[in-house]
Amino acid sequence: MTVTAAGPLPTTPYDVAVVGAGVVGCAIARELARRPRLRIALVEAQDDVGQGTSKANTAILHTGFDATPGTLEARLVREGYTRLAAYAAETGIPVERVGALLVAWDEEQLAALPRLAEKAERNACHDTALLGPAELYAREPHLGPGALGALHVPGESIICPWTTTLAYATQAVRAGADLHLNTAVREVSPSDGHLLTTSRGTLRARHLVNAAGLHADTLDRALGHEDFTVTPRRGQLLVYDKLARPLVRHILLPVPTALGKGVLVAPTVHGNVLLGPTAEDLRDKQATGSTADGLAALRDKGRRVLPALLQEEVTAVYAGLRAATGHEDYRITAHPGQAYVTVGGIRSTGLTASLAIAAHVTGLLADGGLDLGPVREPEPVTMPNLGEAFPRPYQRPDLIAADPEYGTLVCHCERVSRGEIRDALASTVPPRSLEGLRRRTRARAGRCQGFYCGAAVRELFERGTRP
Numbered sequence: 403m404t405v406t407a408a409g410p411l412p413t414t415p416y417d418v419a420v421v422g423a424g425v426v427g428c429a430i431a432r433e434l435a436r437r438p439r440l441r442i443a444l445v446e447a448q449d450d451v452g453q454g455t456s457k458a459n460t461a462i463l464h465t466g467f468d469a470t471p472g473t474l475e476a477r478l479v480r481e482g483y484t485r486l487a488a489y490a491a492e493t494g495i496p497v498e499r500v501g502a503l504l505v506a507w508d509e510e511q512l513a514a515l516p517r518l519a520e521k522a523e524r525n526a527c528h529d530t531a532l533l534g535p536a537e538l539y540a541r542e543p544h545l546g547p548g549a550l551g552a553l554h555v556p557g558e559s560i561i562c563p564w565t566t567t568l569a570y571a572t573q574a575v576r577a578g579a580d581l582h583l584n585t586a587v588r589e590v591s592p593s594d595g596h597l598l599t600t601s602r603g604t605l606r607a608r609h610l611v612n613a614a615g616l617h618a619d620t621l622d623r624a625l626g627h628e629d630f631t632v633t634p635r636r637g638q639l640l641v642y643d644k645l646a647r648p649l650v651r652h653i654l655l656p657v658p659t660a661l662g663k664g665v666l667v668a669p670t671v672h673g674n675v676l677l678g679p680t681a682e683d684l685r686d687k688q689a690t691g692s693t694a695d696g697l698a699a700l701r702d703k704g705r706r707v708l709p710a711l712l713q714e715e716v717t718a719v720y721a722g723l724r725a726a727t728g729h730e731d732y733r734i735t736a737h738p739g740q741a742y743v744t745v746g747g748i749r750s751t752g753l754t755a756s757l758a759i760a761a762h763v764t765g766l767l768a769d770g771g772l773d774l775g776p777v778r779e780p781e782p783v784t785m786p787n788l789g790e791a792f793p794r795p796y797q798r799p800d801l802i803a804a805d806p807e808y809g810t811l812v813c814h815c816e817r818v819s820r821g822e823i824r825d826a827l828a829s830t831v832p833p834r835s836l837e838g839l840r841r842r843t844r845a846r847a848g849r850c851q852g853f854y855c856g857a858a859v860r861e862l863f864e865r866g867t868r869p
Contacts, residue, residue: 407583419607424456427613428570433760435577439775442579447586452567458722463559467522482755496789502558502653564841573780618746635726637679646714673790738770815848827866
């Protein structure tokens, strides 16, 4: 029940080591930590949880309406949607059920909509509806001209991906798991289970879960398997200012292609509007930079979908890498003889499926000989609300009366108080950088991007992290 980022690692073997503290790895660690008999290690190469694909996705809670029917992904996304919606309500993770519209812009796309509705039915998504142009434009009056119709998927929702990952990690640590940050796994060898050679020394575990995301194939090969190859697929996105939020009411999706769901326009729970992502297959698993060509292509597509959006201010640009494998399904495989489970090829739907993936992987570990023992539900947590649809601390007189720090704003663009920054720095899994603090509070994430509040936020961060 510790969080470490430096120093030697424990010498006592763990029952399970989970490599990778993205949203899926944290969910698996949380699920395993429900078994108090087990010693769990969550091992992460970077200095915070959710630092890879998890921090740069499109933050959508998917119904799974367009998954390939019969696949493991389809089942886990469907199960995960229900699980995560309930979990978010329990823990205060902001979710807005805005619904999605798959917009057809030509006759070929229009003809595909009934097939997508049938696919949704096969995926147990029974409430979709085909819309004609009149109803479509009544729902989205700012939509660009020329749309021929749409498929309405009312269950599609938006969620905060940062808070979700942090909630899982917080519960895992409080339930007894050890989170080892800045711990890059460099080699794995058999030794009464697994001996992990890391950037901080060695760590032993009887069972191993590979949730290493973009690097899952590398770890898989180190254990003698050639099941898949990860091709990093870069998705660049534009984040528009909160003043753009009234322009869009739903998640606006294109008719999907083999490369993915395509470029969408979507509101966020933080009050912004997203445009993206691109889909660029690369070789470099560190290539998270944005490009002029990529952003220009996004603007071109956005101009057709929501012309007025292009007149609004862009407050941020970011890019994430998705773990494409060339397969239509997740690559989750148990190797009982090695006491090892691979959790590979988890694309952007992994956020939605995370809790279901965690339950599935735990079952595979049990089938492979891990004695799970009794269940003890983790201590409930209430996460800080980063969503605009729910009262923020500065809007709560009762909270401010009890603690005036919640009424003292530091970041005025995002209305972040000193109390929220203080709480983040004292939390179970505290930030180790200003970027980590931003993901926990939204400080420096607004239209000025820290121009006005940056010095004050840095001072509070350095004061709060000083030994």
